[in-house]
């Protein structure tokens with residue numbers, strides 16, 4: 001997960017969510033009091049993109065202006081669902097127990113409530129209808145209508161203080177600033193993957209990881225292969241060259257370049273796992289915990305020193 005700043009202005013929403021018919025339908029659904037009238041044909045706006053692509057979604061296409069094809073939760077490139085941050089139907093807790101039989105039905109077509117989620121974070125025992133809360137929040141259980149009886153969109157915005165005041169436990173990459181403060185990473189005991197863990201006192205990081213199943217085997221392996229081994233292989237290539245050339249100066253310059261790439265990559269939103277990339281370079285301890293175990297032993301200390309002495313220029 002990485003922080004994303006997205007525009008909720010309706011003119012920046014997908015075209016189908018701007019249609020008068022969709023806005024009218026939102027009011028109709030809000031008056032009905034349940035999610036039965038919500039249509040995937042509207043909140044996803046699917047289309048056939050040809051034999052190589054299969055079915056795609058115009059809403060996902062629009063979300064990709066901000067998410068670049070990545071899942072909002074696990075930051076991988078994968079088949080994406082249009083996910084309702086606040087569930088439109090029932091609401092379940094972290095352990096999938098039923099909290100409320102009726103969900104946020106009035107937010108079914110709310111642009112700020114839609115996130116791109118990969119099908120394994122959303123389905124497969126993942127997030128689905130789960131929306132646990134931190135204790136002490138004031139839950140919003142009904143929509144607000146304006147003076148002429150239409151659904152009042154102001155109260156539907158994910159950043160509205162009444163919705164924020166519910167104290168959702170699930171982190172939202174757009175409204176929970178400083179996502180980095182909720183998570184740490186560690187190497188699996190069998191060294192086959194990298195695990196994410198929550199570290200905040202309210203357990204929001206831990207709950208988010210549990211709800212979205214962010215420690216599934218394929219994600220742990222993807223973090224290791226896509227981020228850590230990419231760097232480790234570059235270092236080992238330079239080690240191989242050093243053994244032929246014995247050119248220590250060139251080797252030191254190459255290590256500095258490899259480290260610079262990790263620093264640069266953590267600010268590149270189009271790459272996967274930027275949260276992990278940030279974590280690795282944010283302290284010497286993190287670098288030592290996550291990267292060093294994969295480096296050939298005789299070069300571990302040399303690489304640590306190179307990290308300590310890293311220069312940006």
Ligand SMILES: [Zn+2]
Nearest residue numbers: 071074118121
């Ligand atoms: Zn995902």
